[in-house]
Amino acid sequence: MLYLKDLVYHPTATPTPILKQIDLELAPQQMGLVIGPSGSGKSTLLETLAGLTEPTAGQIFWREQELTSLHLQQLGGLVFQFPERHFCGSTILEEVRLGHPEWKAEQINGALEAVGLAHLALHTSPHSLSGGQQRRLALAVQLIRQPHLLLLDEPTAGLDWSMRRQLVSLLAKLKADWSLLVVTHDAGELLAIADRCWTLNHGELHPADPQSLRAKAQQPEPVS
Numbered sequence: 503m504l505y506l507k508d509l510v511y512h513p514t515a516t517p518t519p520i521l522k523q524i525d526l527e528l529a530p531q532q533m534g535l536v537i538g539p540s541g542s543g544k545s546t547l548l549e550t551l552a553g554l555t556e557p558t559a560g561q562i563f564w565r566e567q568e569l570t571s572l573h574l575q576q577l578g579g580l581v582f583q584f585p586e587r588h589f590c591g592s593t594i595l596e597e598v599r600l601g602h603p604e605w606k607a608e609q610i611n612g613a614l615e616a617v618g619l620a621h622l623a624l625h626t627s628p629h630s631l632s633g634g635q636q637r638r639l640a641l642a643v644q645l646i647r648q649p650h651l652l653l654l655d656e657p658t659a660g661l662d663w664s665m666r667r668q669l670v671s672l673l674a675k676l677k678a679d680w681s682l683l684v685v686t687h688d689a690g691e692l693l694a695i696a697d698r699c700w701t702l703n704h705g706e707l708h709p710a711d712p713q714s715l716r717a718k719a720q721q722p723e724p725v726s
């Protein structure tokens with residue numbers, strides 16, 4: 503269980519806090535979805551949960567234990583927005599192994615299997631993969647570390663309809679083993695698999711009901 507209590511992030515350079523008294527609870531094997539417009543603080547929230555940004559105030563717990571940034575770096579696996587832009591391996595093997603030469607073939611295959619890429623040759627260049635495959639490779643890079651919490655920043659952004667569907671069904675599958683926290687400005691298909699939803703506006707997080715958001719999304723656009 504992930505539990506955030508009154509989390510605030512207020513760098514001195516900004517007149518108002520970027521994250522304001524955030525409370526959030528996420529159970530294991532659940533997917534939480536935070537929906538907010540650009541600039542609302544979504545990436546900052548994920549970076550805080552990944553231990554990359556130190557909160558100004560508030561607490562983060564995993565089960566009963568309060569976590570430091572160092573704990574969070576071990577617990578969480580953050581997949582950045584457009585992760586393919588940061589690929590630096592020249593092969594799939596290099597990309598997955600980056601910084602961890604000790605990983606065995608078995609672990610690497612396991613991670614690639616989990617994201618449906620085990621059929622590809624390990625010497626394939628990450629840049630030659632389709633957009634959807636690149637996103638899945640970025641997920642494998644985190645999964646191999648066995649994080650408890652997967653943090654995904656705009657995982658469907660820039661993908662076409664069919665790749666988005668594939669990615670969403672992969673996330674639905676990963677939920678069986680991990681807690682997932684996904685942030686997006688465009689919930690779309692992600693709503694279908696979310697167990698918990700929140701909206702984020704100007705750093706304020708409010709719970710939202712996934713079912714009513716789904717119903718709203720299914721209403722036809724008014725014709726003008």
Ligand SMILES: Nc1ncnc2c1ncn2[C@@H]1O[C@H](COP(=O)(O)OP(=O)(O)O)[C@@H](O)[C@H]1O
Binds near residue numbers: 515
């Ligand atoms: N370290 C920082 N110092 C000052 N402002 C920041 C910092 N990090 C993010 N911001 C600002 O905080 C707001 C939220 O940013 P971000 O978390 O990237 O939003 P989102 O991911 O929802 O688009 C933006 O207005 C951004 O410019």
Ligand SMILES: [Mg+2]
Binds near residue numbers: 583
């Ligand atoms: Mg962002």
